[in-house]
Amino acid sequence: MTDSSVTFHGWASTGSVQLQPWSYHPRALGPRDVEIQISHCGICASDIHTIKGEWGPLVQGTCIAGHEIIGTVVARGVDQAEKFAIGDRVGVGAIAESCQTCEYCTRGLDQQCAQRTFSFNDTYKVEQDEHRRGVTYGGFADGVRVPGDFVYKIPDAISSAEAAPLMCAGSTTYAPLAHHGAGPDKRVGIYGIGGLGHMALQWARAFQAKEVVAISTSDDKRDEAKQLGATRFVNSRDKDSMKQASGSMELLLVTSFGPDTDYNELLSLVANNGTCVLLAVPEKDISLSVSSLLGRHINLTAWLLGGRTAIRQMLDFAAKHNVRPWIETMPMSDANAAIKKAMDGFPRYRVVMHTGVVEEP
Structure with a gap:
């Protein structure tokens, strides 16, 4: 059931990376929902993989991507009236809903x-009323409606443009570092200095690794x-540097990959009893020597979002420790x-x- 009184305008894919202007009516505003006027949205690699069709077909053949969403509350359902005020500056990440009752x-x-x-590119599953289900559309648009339990108030200290990548790149790197105890007793390695890795370096520094x-x-x-917080730099194509770094990290985050990434070589960097966390999604299955895990009791794990x-x-934590993404801003009108x-x-x-909307704190 859609709300024909409201129209959102965005940039959509129909299976090509070339986006087209596209408008839609959102599902009706439910008691748990929040409507957001979008001011900023980051671009993540998963947006690109999705709109190109590399991760499977688009749910309804048309997809508005974007899951690093920042904006202001312009409407809210009756169940969200005490939690959000009109004009609150908020963000939305990669997850729009879950059951909230499972283990x-x-x-x-x-x-x-x-x-x-x-x-985005998904369907709501939790609502008992069939009319409340529908397709999710993301932040490459001027507005969005999302269940309020998955909407987050943005601290005043963080600008809206900087807050956008925190909703995915920030949480995806913060969560595993926090979970695996990055801190003064851990030597932390970050493989790949890009959209994820540059955030991970800052978190590790702020955790005082x-x-x-x-x-x-x-x-x-x-x-x-x-500048981002590294105390040491290793060129992975320099065999001497890699040899010197062997077994020196209790915690290693793998934030990117290439066609020639040697995962056994990366595991050689991990100390005995240490942990290697995979964050990036390789295009092909990886090859590993199990003996490298068994012999040194290395934990190989992965992490999905926060x-x-x-x-x-x-x-x-970002507001308190001045952790910010390095960004370049562009108008959404130049989405392609x-x-x-x-x-x-x-x-x-x-x-x-x-989008051109001004709503800084």
Whole structure:
């Protein structure tokens, strides 16, 4: 059931990376929902993979991507009236809904809920009333309606443009570092200094890790990595540097991959009894020597996004410790140029589109 009195205008894909202007009527505003006038939306690699059809067909053949959404509340259902005021500055991440009652939701891992709903190219699953279900459309638009339990107030200290990448890149890197105890007793390595990695370096520094090691395929980002918090830099194509770094990190986050990424070599960096966390999604299955795990009791794990609890903690932590993404802003009216810039790998380190709405704190 849609609300024909409201029309959102966005940039949509029909299976091509070339976006087209597209408008739609949102589902009716339910008692738990919040309507947001969007001011900013970041561009994430998963947006690009989705709109190109690389992660499967589009749910209804048309997709408005974008899950790093910032804007202001312009309407809310009766159940959200005490939580949100009209004009509140808020954000939305990659998850728009979960059941909130299963074992994962109650542990703060709603991103693992069997009924989770992604913020775009997905369908709502929890509502008992069939008329309340529908397709999700994301933040490459001027507005969005989302269940209020997955809407987050943005601290005044964080600008709207900087807040956008925190909703995905920020939470995706903060959550595993917090979960695995990055801190003064941990030497932390970050492989890949890009949209995720540049955030992970800042979190590790803010957690006061014993050592923060940036690992990249070239020296191009050495100086920037140190500005972001790295205490040491390793060029992964320099065999001597990799050998010196062998077994030196209790915690390693893998935030990117390439066609020639050697995962066994990356595991060699992890100390005995240490943990390697995969965040990036390789295009092909990876190859590993099991003996490298068994012989040194290395834990190999992965992490998907940040749950509601982690996002709230992350926003407060970012405000307190001055953790901010490095961004380049572009108007949403130039969405295709912004997507191309992100695809070509030119930004340092995230592209954030703005709609022209002014709503800074």
